[in-house]
Amino acid sequence: MSDSLDKLLVVEKVATALVADAEQEAGKRKSQAQRDAQALFSEKTRTMMDDTKRFLQASAEQMRAEREEKNRAYRETLSGGVLDVAKFTRVIWEFLGASGR
Secondary structure, three states: OHHHHHHHHHHHHHHHHHHHHHHHHHHHHHHHHHHHHHHHHHHHHHHHHHHHHHHHHHHHHHHHHHHHHHHHHHHHHHHHOOOOHHHHHHHHHHHHHHHOO
16 A cells, blocks of 8 residues: 555656646746847837838928928029119109198
């Protein structure tokens, strides 16, 4: 009888050791999976930030170009007008003369 008990104790010790090894291996795999997930998240975040940065830079450049074009067109419009100082002065004097009456 004690021989059977001894064999059962040995089997129990082996089973306990196997369970402990399995739990340890599961812990290692879980830790590795967490590290892999964190690395993937970090990489995707960096990629998204780089894409956003490129988009914002392109948008800023486009807005700069549009502003320059509008300014150029405005300067062209302003410089295209003929400035007749004599006529302007006459209109002002007429206005002042009319309002003074």
